[in-house]
Amino acid sequence: MAERRNHIYFFYKRDEKTSEQVKSLIHLAKEYDFNVVSEHRKANIIVSIGGDGSFLQAVRQTGFRNDCLYAGISTFNTPSFYCDFHIDDTDKMIEAMTNEQIEVRKYPTIQVTIDNSASFYCLNECSIRSGIIKTFVMDVFIDELHFETFRGDGIIVATPTGSTAYNKSVNGAVVDPLLPCIQVSELASMNNNRYRTLGSSFILSGKRKLTLKISPEGNHYPIIGMDNEALSIRHIEKLDISLSEKVIKTVKLKDNSFWEKVKRTFL
Template identity: 70%
Template sequence: MTDRRNIYFFYKKEEHTLEKINTLIEAAKNSDFIVVNDYKKANIIVSIGGDGAFLQAARKTNFRSDCLYVGIGVDDTLSLYCDFHLDDIEKMIEAINESQIEVRRYPVLEVKIDDSTTFKCLNECSIRSGIIKTFVIDVFIDNLHFETFRGDGMLISTPTGSTGYTKSVNGAVVDPMLPCLQVSELASLNNNLYRTLGSSFILSDKRKLKLKVVQDGNDYPVIGMDNEALSIRHVQELEFGLSEQPIKTVKLKDNSFWEKVQRTFL
């Protein structure tokens, strides 16, 4: 990080953390970092506030592939994106100065809606029925009609997102060093008319996934991108693939993804 000195801090101005954040900003300045107020001028983006803040920071700064993202937690909640804690400012500076950190590249999910608007996700994209009624989705893999789903919805996640919503619906926890996406069902209805695989499945980054919403009156699904809902009223088709530009994050050398998984779930 010695050649990256322009730093942007992403955080909520909350009274109980503001004093510590100001101390962190001053420590960054004293360590020869240049604090900027425009994320477009930064080559390091620091989120403060846990995994939710990290997801928002990536989204609000357009998932930049030309800078480093750093996550800093503020409480005792276990985090998969934050290797640092706001109470350990000296440890952060020491880790940077003594090269105790390394860069990890995390896959980013790219979602195109109705062949027009494209969005990105770091964790997952969910599509769910917006009314109390199941809806029908035709599932295509590389233009092959794979199955017809009927149920509450579907969930498409990245490897890092596999420890979140996807895990709660019995999906697999996937190593983020594998560039892939995972497809999971939300309360599928299986009978003589509708038959699905019935389990999560994983697609290579070379594959393309397409979901076509069958227009049967339930045409206004709720679409979630990470921890944010989209305000798109009418949706017919969604295409999924991995972006060619992953985001780069900073992690401590002695804090791997699987060590975080072990601490969080075991």
């Protein structure tokens, strides 16, 4: 029999209002024999309080752990993709706490390696954009095959769950998270006699590797977005991006599948 997950870490903004709300959650957790810990490394359940941004930060700041269960509790009235619970809906929380046969949803992540050295993980997307008001040039390779030369504002590489975020705002496709893949979308590409791109988003198998080699021309201050964080690194030569073996495990509630979330949010 699998060991029960009962060590909870709450990730939240330490302001007065949120801290007060978390007090009631801590009381509820203890009432159902959960151990609330102060260090995320000691937890096997990590709960974010806030919205999707808080959930992304919780995953990032706790190291994309695939040995624990993540759960999101929303403090907003608007729909949320990563938060399956609302701060005022304790009935669903209790049901999840007491259901030993709870189902687990697995969200894929991508791994980004910069210049064969530093590596990062993303749950939503990695984007690379010009940090100044000027286009820049990238050669796009798929499994070492030169695919196209891009000139424009930048490129977004999204996970299936991230397909509903930044990627969707540039007319990328919404992708079922059961498909192990990554999606590549352009930001304001130029198409002329010198530069020619596909001009639409494309989807790569999770077994493929995408490489973006950045031209030295105008390559001074690129901004690399990792979910809802930004890195500013000078003179990047290339990014290698692929689907990671790490998955983020979350609570899977009845009547709250990915497509039900898409319908609730956009339709």
